[in-house]
Amino acid sequence: MAQHASMKELLNMSVDDVRRDVREQRATVAKLSMGIRMGKEKNSALYKREKRQIARMLTVLTQKRRS
Numbered sequence: 001m002a003q004h005a006s007m008k009e010l011l012n013m014s015v016d017d018v019r020r021d022v023r024e025q026r027a028t029v030a031k032l033s034m035g036i037r038m039g040k041e042k043n044s045a046l047y048k049r050e051k052r053q054i055a056r057m058l059t060v061l062t063q064k065r066r067s
Contacts, residue, residue: 004053010060018064022057025050 010018029050035041 007056007060010057011063013060015061015064018057018061022054022061025054025057029054 005013005021013021029047032041032047032050036044036047041047
């Protein structure tokens with residue numbers, strides 16, 4: 001998996017870049033979810049980390065919209 005952007009990096013990104021990353025991250029989470037349900041993916045902790053990263057990105061988007 002790719003290295004996640006830190007909060008500092010996310011805050012310095014443009015809104016469009018963060019939205020693009022959220023879309024990509026959601027696709028990754030969907031693939032992981034399917035893999036876990038089908039028994040192909042054994043690392044369910046990765047799924048949890050990816051979902052948390054989406055939450056961080058959405059938090060940054062909300063902060064940027066309000067400022």
